[in-house]
Amino acid sequence: MTDYQPPTALPRELLNHAEMRAAIVAHDFSAVFSLARDLAKISYSKIAAECDIKPERVGTLARGQGRITSFDKIATIADALRIPGHLLGLAPRDWETAVAPGHAPTASARITSTTREGSETVLRREFFRASAGAGLVLGLPELTPIKASRQIGRDVPEQLRQRTARLRRLDDVLGGGDTYRVYLGEYHATKTMLREGSYTEETGHALLSVLSEQAQQAGWAAFDAGKHADASSLYEASHQAATEAKDTALAGNALAFLAYQKINADRTAGIDIAVESCSTAGPGAPAGVRALLYGRLAWAYAAAGNADETERALDAAESALREDDGIPQPDWAAWDGNGLHIMAGRCWTELCRPLRAVPVLEDFLSHYDDTHARDKSLYLSWLADSYLAAGEIEQAAAITGRALELSAGVASVRPRQRLAPILHQLRAHQDLPAVADVLEKARA
Incomplete structure (x- = not known):
């Protein structure tokens, strides 16, 4: 790394400016760009060049028209303007851990550099979490509120279904602790639409079907977050809505x-x-x-x-x-077949058949991306379980350690619940260095 400072780097005093800080945290780049020009004299042309945005697009954004919600583009802006990652809901950027030539890196910099391979996964997870928390939800358009006497057209249920499908993608990278309120809000909004709107019988059935789907989505997030009473209630509400919708x-x-x-x-x-x-x-x-x-x-x-x-x-x-x-x-x-394979591997693990479970789980996990941190840590836990059943203690310890790394910071109770009995079994072998290391990692 070098100590290069881009011409768009925001001065420290501007980063501490209350208005700028609020704009950054809200991902309001229209205000960020305007304040950068007005208070730091950074031209829109420089911002455009360094952030890889068309000049006319920068001007449009600065006038409050449109939003930037792409992870890659927000990461580029963070680097160009030298905005610390934590202000945007990102992990620390590379330049935040850079050191001057001739100086030894700090311990935190060394740790960051050795974990760089997984940092992109963390960055994306933190970005999605920040977006959901800020109500941006991946740039989804807001639906027009339905008033009590308003006629709901036949196209509305399909719009809602498409929106629900896009929101479902959040579950790929976030745990239920982060998505539950987002999903629950969608469910309640559709309930209000059903209660207060006016529609044909066909549209009403379609809305009930969407409501059922949203209840399942919210219920799954509640289950993942450890809110089991909420999950049961939502699943039962989903079943009722689906039954009414036929x-x-x-x-x-x-x-x-x-x-x-x-x-x-x-x-x-x-x-x-x-x-x-x-x-x-x-x-x-x-x-x-x-x-x-x-x-x-x-x-x-x-x-x-x-x-x-x-x-x-x-x-x-x-x-x-x-x-x-x-x-x-x-x-x-x-x-698809991948879903069935991982389910088969889990089943054979549960039935203490490691010879059948291990090949299936290893084949699937060899090409399953770390971006799916919660799910991959869960699947790794079943693989570790199977290796324990086969007496391969050190391999089980290594896989458990990887699962712990992936699940760190994921807002889901399930990975640690799955790993707890495995760690308990590993304690009987704590004289092995590999086991001692993973037990220490678990305590940390």
């Missing part, structure tokens, strides 16, 4: 979510609900939906220790995926 696929999925939540507390009830979820969706459901529900049924059987029924359910899921029935798959059921 959307059997969504009704079955609501039951599958309930089964997944209940399986640890009451395995018999969990299996019964999972079986009901498959029958509710029925043979006419899209192939991807049936595969998803049979996969969750397999998990219910595996958690109960029933290997034969687990295999039957996995076979049913695979058969469904092989079908090309031409029915469009709903976005919420975007399940």
Whole structure:
């Protein structure tokens, strides 16, 4: 690294200026650019050149027209204007840890440099978290509020469904602790629309279907955040809305979510609900939906220790995926062979079959991106579990350590819950250096 300072670097006193600081935290770059020009005499042409933005676009933004919500562009602006990462919801930027020539790097700089490979994942996760918290939600357009007497057109449910699909992408990089309020807000907004708006029967059914989908999304986030009572309530509300909408696929999925939540507390009830979820969706459901529900049924059987029924359910899921029935798959059921493979690996781990679990899990995880930090840490926990069952203690310790690294800072209770019993088992082998290291990492 060098000590190069771009011509657009904001002076320290301007970064501490109350108005500028508020604009930065809010990602309000119209105000940031205006203040940079007015108070630091940094021209729009310089900002455009250093931030790789067209000059006319900078002027448009400075007039308050439009927003910048792209992670890559915000990261570029942070570097060009020398805005510390934490003000934008980003991890520290490279230049923040740079040192002058001839000086040894500090301990924190050395740590940053050795973890640079994973820093982009952290940066993106922090950006998405900041965007969701600021209400930006990836630049989604705001919907016009529905007044009590307003007629809701037939196109509104589809607009809401597309919006819900885009919001679902937040779950790829954030935990439920970060997304729950966003998803819950969408659910309540649609409930208000149903209660206060005016619409045809067909549109009303479509709105109820969207409401069911949003309730499942919010329920999943609540479950991920450890809010189990909220999750159950939302899943039940989802099932009711889907039933009223005559959307059997969504009704079955609501039951599958309930089964997944209940399986640890009451395995018999969990299996019964999972079986009901498959029958509710029925043979006419899209192939991807049936595969998803049979996969969750397999998990219910595996958690109960029933290997034969687990295999039957996995076979049913695979058969469904092989079908090309031409029915469009709903976005919420975007399940493919990868989803089935990871579910199979989890099931065989739960059934203490490491010879079947390890190859499946390792193959999947070898190309699963670290951006999906929560899910990858969870899947790694099942791999570590299987290695423990196989007596490969040091390999289990190494994988557990990687899972701990990925789950750090993720707003989800599930990774640590999954890793807790594994760490407990590893304590019996704490004389091994690899195990001692991961136990120390867990304590830290």
